[in-house]
Amino acid sequence: AQKQTSKSDVRVFNDVMRESINRENRLKDGLSRALQMQQMYVTYQPVIDSQTGQVCFCEALLRWKLDGELIPPNEFIPIAEQNGFIHDIGSWVLQQACKVATKWTFDNTVNLSVNVSVSQLMHNNMLDVLEKTLKESGFPAEKLHIEITESIFVEDIQLAIQKIKALQKLKIKVSVDDFGTGFSSLSLLQSIAADVVKIDKNFIASMAEGGTAVIQATQHMAKELGYSVVAEGVETKAQADALISMGIQSLQGYYYSKPMRQEELENWHELYRQDASK
Ligand code: C2E
Ligand code: MG
Ligand code: MG
Numbered sequence: 001a002q003k004q005t006s007k008s009d010v011r012v013f014n015d016v017m018r019e020s021i022n023r024e025n026r027l028k029d030g031l032s033r034a035l036q037m038q039q040m041y042v043t044y045q046p047v048i049d050s051q052t053g054q055v056c057f058c059e060a061l062l063r064w065k066l067d068g069e070l071i072p073p074n075e076f077i078p079i080a081e082q083n084g085f086i087h088d089i090g091s092w093v094l095q096q097a098c099k100v101a102t103k104w105t106f107d108n109t110v111n112l113s114v115n116v117s118v119s120q121l122m123h124n125n126m127l128d129v130l131e132k133t134l135k136e137s138g139f140p141a142e143k144l145h146i147e148i149t150e151s152i153f154v155e156d157i158q159l160a161i162q163k164i165k166a167l168q169k170l171k172i173k174v175s176v177d178d179f180g181t182g183f184s185s186l187s188l189l190q191s192i193a194a195d196v197v198k199i200d201k202n203f204i205a206s207m208a209e210g211g212t213a214v215i216q217a218t219q220h221m222a223k224e225l226g227y228s229v230v231a232e233g234v235e236t237k238a239q240a241d242a243l244i245s246m247g248i249q250s251l252q253g254y255y256y257s258k259p260m261r262q263e264e265l266e267n268w269h270e271l272y273r274q275d276a277s278k
């Protein structure tokens with residue numbers, strides 16, 4: 001039997017809708033001023049080389065604090081994309097991260113990885129922004145990785161491949177982020193010829209229940225195609241050990257460190273180095 005919708009159900013629904021629309025409007029409004037109000041900052045999460053135990057790169061992850069509340073990127077990035085704010089915000093992240101990474105003194109071999117959303121990558125001036133940022137910061141192109149998600153390949157795969165090639169022509173490396181979650185297939189890795197594949201954290205989380213097929217298959221294919229592999233969302237020693245035994249090259253996750261502000265990163269690295277030398 002179908003449940004009749006009561007008046008109070010409708011009221012609850014309307015309240016929830018109104019609240020979510022209000023919030024979205026508040027965020028949209030806030031985003032238009034977030035940079036100017038200096039509410040944004042970039043954090044960095046280290047990625048560990050599983051062979052050497054050293055930091056091989058750090059991923060820049062954007063943070064936004066609005067009226068004391070940290071708004072998750074998964075909530076505000078889509079709004080910034082819909083409203084075009086992503087271009088200014090994305091350029092700022094790139095500038096900020098390249099500037100900071102140029103000054104990393106703890107290890108001068110560490111690469112920098114920056115997330116770029118679909119509309120950013122598809123925008124005509126993306127290459128200019130990148131070239132200008134690299135030039136102004138002095139950060140070497142070959143140490144910069146651009147992370148894109150597989151949703152980029154849904155609309156126009158040929159155009160997406162062109163964009164990747166253009167980045168690689170500048171010597172920038174391209175990473176496929178969140179691999180395995182969307183419409184990706186292993187053959188996609190072959191057609192796009194990117195440099196790094198990041199296995200989504202969902203697959204790492206389900207390892208304990210015996211779910212390693214996707215990880216193994218990705219690792220195998222990546223090796224064939226000359227990609228390097230990063231496992232995201234490594235939270236335990238057991239996961240790290242299992243991934244290392246599967247031959248996964250790099251590991252990222254709370255087991256090693258959460259994303260940190262620049263000052264914390266330097267301190268964390270000092271402790272991590274001391275730990276490793278014991
Ligand atoms: P992502 O690029 O896949 O980044 C990884 C996310 O996983 C980050 O969430 C990170 O904090 C989180 N994470 C790292 N280690 C662990 C772990 O061990 N366990 C768990 N459960 N999570 C872990 P965050 O910082 O909230 O970012 C979410 C997404 O927002 C990112 O996913 C990325 O797609 C997007 N994003 C973040 N910063 C930027 C940016 O500057 N530009 C663009 N376009 N997108 C960004
Ligand atoms: Mg990423
Ligand atoms: Mg990811």
Ligand code: MG
Pocket residue numbers: 177178
């Ligand atoms: Mg993601």
